[in-house]
Amino acid sequence: MSATTPPRLVGRRDERASLDDLLVDLHSGRSAACVIRGEAGIGKSVLLDYVVAQGRRATVSRAQGIEADIELAYASLHQLCAPFMSGIYDLPDPQRDALQVAFGMAAGDPPDRFLVGLAVLTLLTRASETRPVLLVVDDAQWLDRVSLLTLEFVARRLLAEAVAMVFGVREPEGASVLVGLPEIRVQGLDAGAAAELLDAAVDGLLEEKVRDRLVAETHGNPLALLELCRGRSAAELAYGLDAVETATMSSRIEQDFVRRLNALPDHTRTLLLIAAAEPLGDPRLMLRAADLLQITPDAAPATAAGLIELGETLRFRHPLARSAVYRQAAPEERRAVHRSLATATDPVTDPDRRAWHAAQACDGPDEDVATGLERAADRARQRGGMSAEAVLLERAAELTPDPWLRGTRALAAASAYFSAASPDRATELASLAELSPLTALDRARLDRLRARILFARSRSDEAAPLLLQAAQALAAEGSPLARETFLEAISATVFAGRVHGPAGARAAAVAARSAGTKPSASAASDQLLDGVATLLADGHEAGVPALQRAFEPFVTEELTSREETMRWLLHVPVAIESFIHHAWDLPAWDALSSRAVRLARDTGALSVLPPALIYAGGVEIHHGDFAAAARMIDEANAIAAATGNAPHAYAALVLAGWRGDEEAAMDVIRPALANASERGEVSLLGVTGYIRAVLYNGLAQYETALEAARAGVEHDGYNFTGLPLVEHIEAAVRCGELDQAQQSLHRLIDLTSAATSGWAGGASARSRALLASDDDADQLYRTALAEFARDRVMVEVARTHLLYGEWLRRSRRRSDAREQLRTAHDMFDAMGATGFAERARRELHATGEHVRARTIEVATALTPQEAQIAALAAGGMTNPKIGAELFLSPHTVEWHLRKVYSKLGISSRRQLPSALRSQGSHGRLEIAAQP
Structure with a gap:
């Protein structure tokens, strides 16, 4: 039919x-x-x-x-x-x-x-x-x-x-x-359309007042109009239809379906209940279930009543009809139907649905059924269905008669809900597990889960002590999860911005070293934890070399499964933060972030790709390639939006500060500060202090820069402590606060003394030059230039040319000053660091040299995504490969490329490399700002 x-x-x-x-x-x-x-x-x-x-x-x-x-x-x-x-x-x-x-x-x-x-x-x-x-x-x-x-x-x-x-x-x-x-x-039908629908549906002439009343009562809902009028004449509608003002429209429609259901023969109602309990609508399965229940599968009365439609499958006319059938049935009737469906379902081809029907047929605990659900949950996990895994495990826990096993399954369900980004349900199942007689190891795993849920909801310092307690409990039980959890506890303190105190990173490091934990599944991660713990517990002199020893095995570790890759990606932020802020190692930062981006792309792990791109964008900022950084930040934010996650602010903040547009920078900084306060993410306070100091030093507003840098310096965190010191020294010297500058210089020398990188050497030499005598300053500036260049920290190379040129001008060496200032201006101008470029231009003007400001040609402005696609295409990558790289379809890639061709005035892919080189060499290739 x-x-x-x-x-x-x-x-x-x-x-x-x-x-x-x-x-x-x-x-x-x-x-x-x-x-x-x-x-x-x-x-x-x-x-x-x-x-x-x-x-x-x-x-x-x-x-x-x-x-x-x-x-x-x-x-x-x-x-x-x-x-x-x-x-x-x-x-x-x-x-x-x-x-x-x-x-x-x-x-x-x-x-x-x-x-x-x-x-x-x-x-x-x-x-x-x-x-x-x-x-x-x-x-x-x-x-x-x-x-x-x-x-x-x-x-x-x-x-x-x-x-x-x-x-x-x-x-x-x-x-x-x-x-x-x-x-x-979609709203209710207007009066005219509703009247037209009623006139076509009702047998007889409907009085206008009655029609208006029906439209008003149903709010023009077409299904309500049709279903409430089905089988009633115009006279019956005029005198026999009672309005139920307090009922919702859904309940009123469902009540009408119930009225029709109650008029059906028993065997037809049972057939409908089978269909309502089996959402696939497989007619062969329903016939087998009906045979087991010994009923005649006669659907004709239900079709005549307007409850179902028959085609290749049995289909309810509306979801409310399905819910009416299922809810109207008595519990024992529903269980009997599910029992028949479980028996009728093939255990080989559809074991999961069979297990679920068996569970719905239970009226009490049943270990065999619970075991079947647990196996179904494992199959769901293998397919990547974390939500399904959680639901199946939750039901398995409910049906488990043994209290200890029930707690274990509830804990597994809670973990699955957490992985499925359902922290509220995870908390509820964790509470159920807590009421069960868990082993000491399971209770430690439960404590870890609760701490991770708290950390996911807020980056405050509340989660760190709980993670530390869980790690210690896991260590006491000899679990290899202990070392992983110690690393998570340290990571939590990074975001919370705490190094000292009982809940700080140092306390976690000391506990990790004294716990005597078993090795984890990753020797490289263990070595990373040892390096970080040594750094925090023993200081930089011992810690930086230990950290550097961990770099090679961590960055080259062979990852043979997705699980190993995801674990590496989750640990890499601690490694990167350590190499940035304690080893001052830009090449290590580059290697780690590049590998993180590549692994995240190769495995399709979009949940961790945005932070990896943000870290990689930070490298490009320090290389002086603001355009590449903008592309990465834009891609990270686009992926975060597509996956329903919040954008990552750190690199966008750093880029905004270096670009030097005060209004645009504060538009980024203000919400970041508000977010830091709301989430308790204190490390954002450190980064915003540093960024505002960069911004206002670039704008030569040294009093404001000094205040901002002080906020960063006073931030007691694992990250963004050394970088604000560099800004504080410069601002303090310019403001004549030499005592403050000297104190910060001593701290900076302590922080950089164990590092062997060019970044550390350059930061130390240049900061010393600002406070040095004329006899020493010249050589210190030259040393700083060489050291920064060794690690390709090009923003700092340009900055050093600027400071060196300013010192030379004040020393009345105008010719030498012009050379340094011209280099600084050209570098900053090419980067798009407008604040520092303008500062260099003013200094050049003071030496008698005039520089024309660069004009941005809006017509050639590429969006970050266009620029990234253009760069990949120019490098020889095909559209399908670019699409796989950027999670776009090849058609979308081609659509973007056509826009790129138009903006660059070319007509083919072959012309891209020379067009991009030409545009870049003339300083005309701009990356459009994103709203």
Whole structure:
């Protein structure tokens, strides 16, 4: 039997126009995404039917979210991708492997969902090359979580592909779903359209007053109008329909479905209950279950009552009809149905759904069922479905009769919820585990989990002591997790900005060294912990060499699995912060951040790619390549936005300070300070003090720079202590506060004495030059230039030329001063460090030399993403490889390149290298500021 005809679409002129525009874009080869939002029954599904009917020239794939207690990872995504799966073997190997594991087609390491998203993006893009692709999803709020997040990622990365995605989202249930995508908000029908719908649906002539009352009571909700009027004549509506003012529209519609359900034969109601409990709608499975329950599978009465539609599958006319059927059934009836479905489900081809139905059939603890759920959870984890793993483990814990095993499973569920970014549910399951008789080792793991949840919610110093306690407890139990947790405790103190005190980094380091812990799974990470602990516990003289010994094994460690790679990526921030702020080692920073970016890209780990890009951007700032830094920061922020994470502020702050635009810099600094206060992330106070000092030293506002630098110097943190000292010395000398400058110089010499890097040597020599006698200053400046150049700290090379030139001018050596100042000005001008460039220009003017300010040609301004794509293309990388590198489709890459060609006045890829060199050599290639 064919499905019944959907309700006639009346009114909705604006909504149809928006969907028509979307289809015009699609058939013109442009991407589109749209979310149709509204309450139950408001007409979202009818609008989705409309866009499917109008988009018949496209390849259409549909999916329906179904409210269910079980969540099967990637089930909805697999359903949507089914028409395009013939192209899976043409995907790049990492993408193909990730998609096959996610869809249960192959075994392997759990895939990163963002790599799965990139694979889906590539799959759809390639399918759209022959015919436009239209994906339509109804009730998206009920998709399995990982499918929904992956589809959202794809929707946000579409740009120049013939792919459209249209989602229906019920509110208020889905108010937080797919936020930020273009949307159509559907309201009730206006009076004219509602009247037209009623006149067509009601048998007989409806009085105007009655019609107005119905429209008012239903708020123009079309499903409510149709369902409340179904089977009633105009006379019955005039006298027999009671309004229930206090009920919600959803409950009123559901009540009407219940009324029709109660009129059905018992065997038909049981068949509907089977369908409601089995969201796939597999008719063979339902027939087997019906046979086990010894009922006649007669759906005709339900079809006649308007509750279901029959086609290839049995489909409820509306999700409220499904919920009415399921909720109306008695608990023992639901359990009997789930028991029959568990028996009817194939244990080999669908063990997870079988385990879930068996769990729903239980009316008390059952270890066999709990064990089945635990195995299903492990399979979900292998597919990358962390949310599904958590739900299955939670139910397994509920059904576990043994108290100790119940606590262990609750702890595993809490950990899975934390990994799935559901800290509230993780906390609830952790509380359940805490009530169970856990072993000492499990209790230590529980303490660690609670501390990690707290740290994820706030970077305050509350998490650090809890992590330290957990590490000590794990060490007492001989767990290899202890060393990892000590490193996490130190990391927490880095963000919290605490070195001293019982909750500081030094306390964690001393505890780590005295704990006598077993080696962890990574010898390189163990050596890193030893180096950091020595640094914190014994000081720089012993600690910096120990840290340097850890560098080589850590940066070259062979990583043979995704788990090992992710662990390395999680530990690398502590390593980088240590090499920046204690070893003053820019080459080490460069090597570590470059490897972090490469590993994050290769594994598709978009959750850790943004901070890796931020660290790499920091390297480029110090190399003096502000354009490259801006590209990395922009990409990091774009990925963070696409993955629903907060942007990382550190490199953007540093870049803003060096660029020297006070207004633009403060626009970045103010929210960072507010965020630091809100989250308790005290280390941000240190970095903002340093950045404001850089900014105002560049602007020659030395009093303000002195105050800002003092805030950075007084910051008692693991990072951003030495760098503010450099700024403080310069500002204090310019303000005549020589005692302050001398005190900071002593501290700086102590911090840099054990470091062997050019960065450390340059910072020490130049700061000493500012306070040295004329006889010594000249040589100290020359030493600083050589040392900074040795490590390619080019911003500091330029800065030293400026300070050296200023000293030479004040020493009345104008000719020598011009040479240094001209070099400084040219370097800063090429970098885009406008504050320092202007300071150098004024100094040159004082020597009698005039310099014309550079004019930015707006027409050639490339966005950071355009500049990055142009650079990769100029280097010989193909569009598919660039797309894989930047998590874009090849079509989007080509779209950006066409814009680049237009801006640079060229017509082909072959001209890119020379065009970029030419633009750069003339100082005209600008990177457009992002809003």
